[in-house]
Every structure is written in structure tokens, then in C-alpha cells.
Amino acid sequence: MAKGFAIHNAITDHGGVIPSTQAISSQMGNLFVRAGDGHMCPKCRCWSVVIKSHDHVIFDGKPVAYVGDKLSCGATIQPQQSHVVGESGSPYSRSSDNTNNSSFVPTLQYGQRFLLQDELTGEPLSNICYEIEKGGNIIHGKTDENGFTDLITSENKEEIQIHIIYEEHDHG
Incomplete structure (x- = not known):
């Protein structure tokens, strides 16, 4: 079964963001996160750090991390809106044609947290404090301790504008 690879700035269920520590191996510009990152x-x-879960796909001497892999603190790598998939096992693995997809919930196509530096x-x-203009609406927020905005999602690709507010505002 194909699983999503963890890519640069993969998110965790603990709210963390894992950057890729290499800049060579990528798919369509998405750098891979590897064991040890x-x-x-x-x-x-x-x-x-990402715990090694397999030896199936190796880049620069380290296994690539997958969505669902664990980190040493117990966090789990979460799926991203933009991802790369690949086989995680035998070349004979395949999905069944009679798979029950009744519990499938469609996800938003686009989502991004922005790092303000x-x-x-x-x-x-x-x-x-910041304001994000998106689709005629204004979203107010405050960056976290690492400089990231809240997750901004949309069902469609659209242009946004981010404004940094220097005056004291109460935006959360």
C-alpha cells in the first residue's frame, strides 16, 4: 500500500514542524525528511528525532520517514496537503479492489502555516499580530513562539496577502 512520505516541514500531532536536514533528494521540489531529522x-x-521505521527507501544513507512514523518524544508525523507517496514494502503489495471506503472523509486541498521572519x-x-487577506475575508491572528501563523486552509488554490501589525492588538 502506498504511504505518504514525510516532506520538508512535516507536521506532528504535538504541533511541531520537522524540517528536512538535506537539500539533495526531492520529488517535485519537496525535500524528504529522513530518520534522525x-x-x-x-x-x-x-x-x-524521527525514529527509523524501515529500510525500504534510503536517501544519502538514511531511511526516508513516512506519515505515521514516530519521533523520540512520542509524537507522530501527520499527513500534509502537499505530499509524495511511494510503496512501503514488498513490490507485490497492492490495494484490494474491494476496499471499503465508506469511512473516507474528503480533506481540504490546500493548507499552509507561514513562518514570519x-x-x-x-x-x-x-x-x-498579523492579518491575512484571503478570498475577500480578513483572518486575524498572532504567531506562535516559533514565528508560525495558524494553519490557513482553503478548498481552492488562491492568492493571499499577509500583513504584520506592529501596534498592540488583541488578536488571540
């Missing part, structure tokens, strides 16, 4: 888990407040220093803009 890590991040600072916001829930556990510790450095957490200082242009001069590259430092994340943490706890900063």
Missing part, C-alpha cells in the same frame, strides 16, 4: 517539540519541550536577521517573529 529532528525538531524542538513544542508540547514536550525537548529535542525530538525578520528580513534582516532571519529570526522568527514570535507573538506578533
Whole structure:
């Protein structure tokens, strides 16, 4: 059965974001996360690394991480809106034609968290108020401690604008 590969900035069920530590192996521009790649888990407040789950696909000497793989803190890699899939086992594995998909729930096609950074220093803009203009609506928010916005989702591809608000606002 095909499983989604974890790609650059893969999200976890603990609210973390795992960057890829390599810049060579990609599919359609999506860099692969591999075993040993890590991040600072916001829930556990510790450095957490992807645990090796297989030896099926190796890039630069390390196995590629899959959606559903665990991290050392206990977090699980979550599916992303943009992902790459591949076989995770035997070349003879296949899906059954009579698979029951009655519990299938369609997901949104597009979703993204944005990292807001200082242009001069590259430092994340943490706890900063912002406004996102999307489809004629304005979404107010405040970046988290790592400089990320809330997840912005849409059923269609659309252009957005992000405005950083420097005055004191109460946006959450």
C-alpha cells in the first residue's frame, strides 16, 4: 500500500514542524525528511528525532520517514496537503479492489502555516499580530513562539496577502 512520505516541514500531532536536514533528494521540489531529522517539540519541550521505521527507501544513507512514523518524544508525523507517496514494502503489495471506503472523509486541498521572519536577521517573529487577506475575508491572528501563523486552509488554490501589525492588538 502506498504511504505518504514525510516532506520538508512535516507536521506532528504535538504541533511541531520537522524540517528536512538535506537539500539533495526531492520529488517535485519537496525535500524528504529522513530518520534522525529532528525538531524542538513544542508540547514536550525537548529535542525530538524521527525514529527509523524501515529500510525500504534510503536517501544519502538514511531511511526516508513516512506519515505515521514516530519521533523520540512520542509524537507522530501527520499527513500534509502537499505530499509524495511511494510503496512501503514488498513490490507485490497492492490495494484490494474491494476496499471499503465508506469511512473516507474528503480533506481540504490546500493548507499552509507561514513562518514570519525578520528580513534582516532571519529570526522568527514570535507573538506578533498579523492579518491575512484571503478570498475577500480578513483572518486575524498572532504567531506562535516559533514565528508560525495558524494553519490557513482553503478548498481552492488562491492568492493571499499577509500583513504584520506592529501596534498592540488583541488578536488571540
